[in-house]
Amino acid sequence: MALIEARSLGKSFGTHRAVEDLSFTVRPGSVTGFLGPNGSGKSTTMRLMLGLDRGEGVTTYDGLTFGELDHPMRHVGTLLEAKPFHPTRSARNHLRMLAAPNHIPDRRVDEVVEMVGLTGVAGGKPGKFSLGMGQRLGIAAALLGDPGTLILDEPSNGLDPQGITWLRNLLRSLAAEGRSVFVSSHLLQEMGVLADQLVVIGRGRMLANGPVRDFVSHSSLGSVTLRTPDAALLRPALDAMGATTTPDGDDLVVRGVTAEQVGDAAQAVGARIHQLTTRQATLEEAFLEATGLSEEFRGTQGEPS
Numbered sequence: 253m254a255l256i257e258a259r260s261l262g263k264s265f266g267t268h269r270a271v272e273d274l275s276f277t278v279r280p281g282s283v284t285g286f287l288g289p290n291g292s293g294k295s296t297t298m299r300l301m302l303g304l305d306r307g308e309g310v311t312t313y314d315g316l317t318f319g320e321l322d323h324p325m326r327h328v329g330t331l332l333e334a335k336p337f338h339p340t341r342s343a344r345n346h347l348r349m350l351a352a353p354n355h356i357p358d359r360r361v362d363e364v365v366e367m368v369g370l371t372g373v374a375g376g377k378p379g380k381f382s383l384g385m386g387q388r389l390g391i392a393a394a395l396l397g398d399p400g401t402l403i404l405d406e407p408s409n410g411l412d413p414q415g416i417t418w419l420r421n422l423l424r425s426l427a428a429e430g431r432s433v434f435v436s437s438h439l440l441q442e443m444g445v446l447a448d449q450l451v452v453i454g455r456g457r458m459l460a461n462g463p464v465r466d467f468v469s470h471s472s473l474g475s476v477t478l479r480t481p482d483a484a485l486l487r488p489a490l491d492a493m494g495a496t497t498t499p500d501g502d503d504l505v506v507r508g509v510t511a512e513q514v515g516d517a518a519q520a521v522g523a524r525i526h527q528l529t530t531r532q533a534t535l536e537e538a539f540l541e542a543t544g545l546s547e548e549f550r551g552t553q554g555e556p557s
């Protein structure tokens with residue numbers, strides 16, 4: 253049940269700066285989603301957190317670096333993109349080989365095989381597994397040591413819709429037990445239901461870090477739709493507040509201000525409101541908006557694409 257603290261992580265590949273000064277925490281009891289466009293540095297960041305890549309900064313698990321943990325597998329379960337499965341060893345034996353040096357009993361191997369739904373095929377060779385089955389085996393390996401912390405890079409890759417729902421329930425229940433879960437995914441809609449916290453990066457730099465609901469509610473793509481017979485009175489007041497107002501049939505769609513601000517402005521100018529609804533941006537919209545800013549940033553820096 254470790255508090256993960258990543259401080260000032262950085263990494264260059266030659267002249268290319270892949271990760272720049274990333275600091276964040278992942279708290280026990282939470283699922284923290286790690287989002288960023290392709291090539292933005294998510295895998296590199298995870299590798300840095302686990303001491304697999306040399307770079308700048310430090311990551312601690314309840315104050316200890318990964319290298320300082322006595323039995324890392326019992327503290328931190330990991331799933332990274334490259335899955336080193338032995339081509340001829342059975343899935344169950346693959347897990348036993350990982351378990352033995354960590355003093356994890358065979359009983360636990362059977363438990364995790366069942367948890368990931370591979371009981372019927374655990375005698376088979378991972379080389380013959382589908383992408384989704386291979387992914388389940390990787391998740392089983394991450395869970396072997398019953399770790400308090402999970403770092404999972406794209407665990408939903410290759411899973412079908414049932415598999416994605418299963419994974420969501422699994423990760424949420426592991427977090428509910430007090431574990432810290434740090435997970436990257438391209439599936440934004442899924443991340444919106446899975447994660448309660450987000451770390452969003454673009455071009456290796458931090459774009460947003462905090463609760464999912466704050467990330468979404470701060471997006472300017474949310475809107476307030478209202479119906480008023482006094483649009484001529486209200487629109488100038490909203491414009492003066494920096495809002496954008498767009499007529500939509502009998503309605504007025506307002507962006508850039510909250511519903512409360514619209515209500516207050518209406519009262520101040522004596523405009524009647526007959527209907528008012530709010531629409532929050534989706535996580536996808538908020539993500540595209542945030543990472544669009546990062547593309548803009550790239551343009552101003554003159555970096556290669």
Ligand SMILES: Nc1ncnc2c1ncn2[C@@H]1O[C@H](COP(=O)(O)OP(=O)(O)OP(=O)(O)O)[C@@H](O)[C@H]1O
Pocket residue numbers: 265270288289290291292293294295296297
């Ligand atoms: N071993 C390497 N040598 C050189 N460049 C690398 C290496 N690994 C990653 N990079 C570069 O670092 C940047 C970040 O890559 P990384 O794989 O961490 O991104 P990512 O966010 O995980 O991408 P994806 O979502 O596509 O998996 C990319 O520009 C990538 O080309």
